[in-house]
Amino acid sequence: MVQHVPLDHAFAALADETRRGILERLGEGPATISRLAEPTGMTITGIRKHVDVLVEAGLVTTEKVGRSRLCRLGPERLDEAMAWMEAYRQLQERAVGGRPTYLTLRDAEEAGQTPSA
Structure with missing residues (x-):
């Protein structure tokens, strides 16, 4: 059986409504983890876990800016x-x-x- 690890990561990341919402929000421009958490009512830790899945799939990148972590759409364009x-x-x-x-x-x-x- 052919393995498609990047494809598996992309579909797993997209399987969750919260992660799809994060991607939609990042389509409007970069945002910090705390900004991504605001409309969801989730904790920063909870959103961070979702962002980590998106990072693993290559769909989001993050960088430390001061005390915040800035998120952007990643290089993988599906x-x-x-x-x-x-x-x-x-x-x-x-x-x-x-x-x-x-x-x-x-x-x-x-x-x-x-x-x-």
Whole structure:
């Protein structure tokens, strides 16, 4: 079986709603651990544990600035995860023999089109 350790770390990091929220917040710009903790009601220690998972996955970087730890989006842009999902989508489309998949139907609906069955 092929091992995809970076892919495993990315999916594990994204599996948690709090971590996805942290990534969304960091998409707006860098933030300290305490700033990330404010809207969640979590302790700084709790948020730090989530940030550590994101750091391990390469999705976030941190640096010490004075007494604070500043977080930024990391170098990994989920390229490997996106490539895996695209390959899986193609496999799924071949497996259903050209029948529209949920994603095809959803995309057509969002575009205001009537999908052909």
